[in-house]
Amino acid sequence: MKAYLKNTWLGIYTVLVGMTVTFKHLFVPAVTIQYPDERLKLPERERNRLYVNMDDCIGCDQCSRACPVSCIEIETVKSVPGEDLGTTSNGKKKALWVTKFNIDFAKCCYCQLCVFPCPTECIYMTDVFEFSEYERGNLVYKFATLTEEEAAQKKVNYEKLQAEKEAQKAAAAAKPKTEPPSHPATN
Amino acid sequence: MYQYFYDLTGNVIISGLIVAIFPLVNVLLVVLIGVYLERKVSAHMQDRLGPMRTGWHGTLQLIADFVKLLQKEDIASTETDKGLYNIAPVLVFTGAFAAYAAIPFSSKLIGSEIEVGIFYVIAVSGLVVVSILMAGWSANNKYSLLGAMRSAAQIISYEIPTALVILSIVMLTGTLSLGKMSELQTAYFWNWNILGGAGFGLAKFLLIPFMVVGFIIIYISTLAETNRTPFDIPEAESELVAGYFTEYCGMKYAMFMLSEYGNMFAVSAIVSILFFGGYQSPFGYLGNTLNVHWLIPYEQAFWFLLKGWFFIFVQMWLRWTLPRLRVDQLMSVCWKYLIPYAFVNLIIIGIISLL
Numbered sequence: 001m002k003a004y005l006k007n008t009w010l011g012i013y014t015v016l017v018g019m020t021v022t023f024k025h026l027f028v029p030a031v032t033i034q035y036p037d038e039r040l041k042l043p044e045r046e047r048n049r050l051y052v053n054m055d056d057c058i059g060c061d062q063c064s065r066a067c068p069v070s071c072i073e074i075e076t077v078k079s080v081p082g083e084d085l086g087t088t089s090n091g092k093k094k095a096l097w098v099t100k101f102n103i104d105f106a107k108c109c110y111c112q113l114c115v116f117p118c119p120t121e122c123i124y125m126t127d128v129f130e131f132s133e134y135e136r137g138n139l140v141y142k143f144a145t146l147t148e149e150e151a152a153q154k155k156v157n158y159e160k161l162q163a164e165k166e167a168q169k170a171a172a173a174a175k176p177k178t179e180p181p182s183h184p185a186t187n
Numbered sequence: 188m189y190q191y192f193y194d195l196t197g198n199v200i201i202s203g204l205i206v207a208i209f210p211l212v213n214v215l216l217v218v219l220i221g222v223y224l225e226r227k228v229s230a231h232m233q234d235r236l237g238p239m240r241t242g243w244h245g246t247l248q249l250i251a252d253f254v255k256l257l258q259k260e261d262i263a264s265t266e267t268d269k270g271l272y273n274i275a276p277v278l279v280f281t282g283a284f285a286a287y288a289a290i291p292f293s294s295k296l297i298g299s300e301i302e303v304g305i306f307y308v309i310a311v312s313g314l315v316v317v318s319i320l321m322a323g324w325s326a327n328n329k330y331s332l333l334g335a336m337r338s339a340a341q342i343i344s345y346e347i348p349t350a351l352v353i354l355s356i357v358m359l360t361g362t363l364s365l366g367k368m369s370e371l372q373t374a375y376f377w378n379w380n381i382l383g384g385a386g387f388g389l390a391k392f393l394l395i396p397f398m399v400v401g402f403i404i405i406y407i408s409t410l411a412e413t414n415r416t417p418f419d420i421p422e423a424e425s426e427l428v429a430g431y432f433t434e435y436c437g438m439k440y441a442m443f444m445l446s447e448y449g450n451m452f453a454v455s456a457i458v459s460i461l462f463f464g465g466y467q468s469p470f471g472y473l474g475n476t477l478n479v480h481w482l483i484p485y486e487q488a489f490w491f492l493l494k495g496w497f498f499i500f501v502q503m504w505l506r507w508t509l510p511r512l513r514v515d516q517l518m519s520v521c522w523k524y525l526i527p528y529a530f531v532n533l534i535i536i537g538i539i540s541l542l
């Protein structure tokens with residue numbers, strides 16, 4: 001009988017204790033973060049979508065070689081004499097036209113290994129992480145600043161130069177050995 | 188109620204329509220607000236926010252859900268017993284809805300002032316068991332059947348303590364009519380049955396502890412009758428998918444939800460009528476003080492709804508506090524604890540009311 005009454009009391013008492021706990025929680029501010037409206041501050045060294053500052057890129061291909069999944073595609077064309085490509089922000093002279101600089105974010109594993117070798121620090125992580133797409137193709141980001149015509153033009157220019165050089169070489173080879181070679185002075 | 192609206196509008200058809208539609212509107216509103224409140228209360232008790240996107244603080248969520256349910260295709264498996272399967276949701280709602288006919292929202296707003304109000308309410312809520320069994324059996328699904336069996340066992344067991352407590356109140360007040368019961372507990376809170384009812388003397392003070400016990404018993408057992416947590420084993424999500432309405436979808440599913448929330452309000456209303464003065468205000472009426480007597484029924488309706496909602500809130504509160512009981516625990520709570528206490532309580536209240 002005593003145990004029975006004790007059980008009853010325990011039942012009621014513990015329910016009341018539980019109820020006070022939940023009632024207190026009714027007034028505890030919610031921990032929910034309403035994501036698209038409110039955002040958590042990202043950690044300092046977060047790794048998200050890459051960005052390439054093409055003004056500084058010298059087309060050295062180091063990032064592409066460092067990438068473990070080969071998702072960076074770079075094509076470059078040498079500049080012809082007389083063209084001024086400008087300098088990077090840390091004073092390096094640019095010598096290559098970057099005709100193609102594609103990063104496929106569908107493949108990228110955000111390891112950040114491409115960031116460190118860059119000599120001009122022009123490839124880096126941004127804080128953008130919401131860039132889902134319906135088509136996988138849309139995840140290939142093209143960073144090259146040259147338009148396709150321009151890129152084609154640069155190629156043609158370079159090929160022309162190449163051809164001229166070949167022609168000069170051929171001409172030089174055809175001449176008698178007595179005359180000293182003269183072409184380095186022009187270049 | 189009919190007479191009241193007839194005096195107000197002077198038209199037979201309009202007053203009849205109001206009388207017929209009012210409880211239905213009330214049930215729908217209860218469901219609408221109840222489900223929203225349930226989400227918000229549960230969310231805030233768990234330090235979340237609940238629905239926030241649809242409308243201001245998610246207020247339109249329920250309407251969105253309702254439209255979604257309406258659009259759902261009505262899928263029934265081929266092995267169901269078609270007749271019973273289709274009747275069950277209608278019947279379960281009828282059971283929940285019929286109780287509203289006898290509930291006095293205020294001294295003027297009673298669907299029907301039948302003399303055996305409380306008896307009628309107990310009787311029609313028995314209909315719910317039948318329809319739940321129907322739903323569980325006809326669905327031809329073992330989860331449904333298990334849920335229905337549990338539900339039947341539970342509701343029938345818990346009807347006994349409920350009835351015993353109601354009986355003790357009936358002995359005290361000497362009436363079965365819900366309207367009269369509320370009327371007896373006149374407009375101040377010390378006249379409520381939980382504080383010994385109207386009238387002064389030794390009996391009133393002797394009654395108080397037993398009334399509190401009675402209230403606790405009836406609150407627990409009505410909780411079980413509406414299948415609310417911690418007594419939600421018939422529809423235990425983690426064990427039985429959804430219990431007896433596993434096989435239902437779309438509007439038929441909505442009917443079950445509708446009847447659940449309708450029932451919640453009905454039992455809260457019954458508890459408040461039995462112990463907390465029904466529609467009576469705890470502090471007297473503004474209408475009496477200001478001498479505007481037409482205000483009184485509205486005030487009463489306000490107090491009644493407030494009490495009803497308070498008990499619904501407590502049900503939700505309990506739901507998010509307590510874990511679900513096991514079947515054997517459920518039965519031992521009912522048969523070993525509630526029923527003996529209810530019996531002793533009944534006898535003691537009987538003796539005191541003889542004094």
Ligand code: SF4
Pocket residue numbers: 050066067068069070071072103107108109110111112113114115
């Ligand atoms: S972050 Fe890693 S995977 Fe992505 S491009 Fe850079 S090196 Fe490649």
Ligand code: SF4
Pocket residue numbers: 052056057058059060061062063064074117118119120121122123
């Ligand atoms: S390492 Fe830097 S400079 Fe070199 S190609 Fe990549 S982005 Fe351009």
